[in-house]
Amino acid sequence: MPDFFFEDPDERTEGICIYLDGMSKALHGNPDTRKRDQAIREELRNEGYEVIEIPVGDLVDQAKMAKIFFRIGRALLGKARATDIRDRTDWFEAVQQTLSATPTAGGAKQTDDQDTLQDLLDLFDTLWYPLIQSLHTCDGVTVQAGGDLFEDTRVVGQYLAQVTRDGQSLYLLDGRDAHLEAIQTLLQSQGQAFQVVLVDAPNATDQILQALAEVAS
Numbered sequence: 001m002p003d004f005f006f007e008d009p010d011e012r013t014e015g016i017c018i019y020l021d022g023m024s025k026a027l028h029g030n031p032d033t034r035k036r037d038q039a040i041r042e043e044l045r046n047e048g049y050e051v052i053e054i055p056v057g058d059l060v061d062q063a064k065m066a067k068i069f070f071r072i073g074r075a076l077l078g079k080a081r082a083t084d085i086r087d088r089t090d091w092f093e094a095v096q097q098t099l100s101a102t103p104t105a106g107g108a109k110q111t112d113d114q115d116t117l118q119d120l121l122d123l124f125d126t127l128w129y130p131l132i133q134s135l136h137t138c139d140g141v142t143v144q145a146g147g148d149l150f151e152d153t154r155v156v157g158q159y160l161a162q163v164t165r166d167g168q169s170l171y172l173l174d175g176r177d178a179h180l181e182a183i184q185t186l187l188q189s190q191g192q193a194f195q196v197v198l199v200d201a202p203n204a205t206d207q208i209l210q211a212l213a214e215v216a217s
Contacts, residue, residue, distance in 0.1 A: 002051075006076055014048040016075050017041075021055050021123065021145075034125070050075060055123060057144045062092045067150050074153060120145070124161075127199045132161065134205040141165045141209075146172070149186055157183040160197065163208060168216045172197050172208065 002017035019041065041051045052071060058064040066086045073082030085091065117136050121129050123145035135143050146159040157179035161172045171194040173183055180196065187194045195211040197204050 006072075008050075008075060010075075013050045013075070016050045016052065016072065017044055018052045018054065018072070020059075021053055053148065055145045055147045057123070058147055061144075062089065064147065065092065071150075071153055128160070131197065131199070131204050135161075135163055135208065138165075138205070138209065141212075149183055151186055156186045159183065159194070163212065165209075165212050166216055168212060169193070170195055170208065170212050170215055174199075 003020045004018040006016040006018075008015055019037075041053070045051050052068065054068055058068070069091075070082045070086035073085045077085075117133060120136060120143060121132055124132055132143060135141055142164045144162045144164075146161045148155045149157055149159055157177060159171045160174045163170050163172060171187060171192055173180060173194055173196045175196045175198040177183065184194065184196075193211070193215045195208055197208065201207070
């Protein structure tokens with residue numbers, strides 16, 4: 001079952017299914033569960049539903065959430081109102097102010113939990129665990145799980161992860177991705193730095209760190 005479901009008011013689709021990925025280890029951390037979830041989502045897409053996946057790390061990224069809200073808003077409210085929501089910032093700022101003004105023990109614990117390595121690994125296929133763990137332990141490097149890449153409102157593909165050091169970011173792309181060429185073309189057109197990685201490459205961490213250094217230079 002999706003985390004949220006909306007009827008399509010214009011009946012252009014069967015409905016809008018929204019999934020929040022990574023909120024629970026029990027639900028999303030098991031590889032078999034993830035495979036089953038992906039199969040269900042693909043079946044929903046094939047049946048005419050619009051499926052929107054939101055990695056938990058994107059919830060604190062205003063730019064990514066603006067794109068997601070535009071996509072949802074366009075389906076539910078129309079393009080004009082969706083554009084207004086995307087271009088405003090008050091919805092994001094209000095939530096951040098509320099969170100910062102409520103330093104509850106539970107909230108602090110949840111934030112701490114999300115920062116742990118295990119919670120990060122739960123957002124990836126187990127094949128990527130060694131690479132993500134290696135990057136996570138590198139000095140000054142932060143890793144965020146990947147998500148959809150958009151051209152306007154169309155999903156072109158997905159990126160594996162985004163790594164950041166000293167304010168410079170790099171998209172990591174799965175070298176096995178069937179849509180790799182289209183994803184590379186999109187990121188190049190947007191002026192975004194990226195690195196293609198293979199799950200079994202023995203020196204992947206070094207290659208990524210070198211690519212990050214080149215972005216900064």
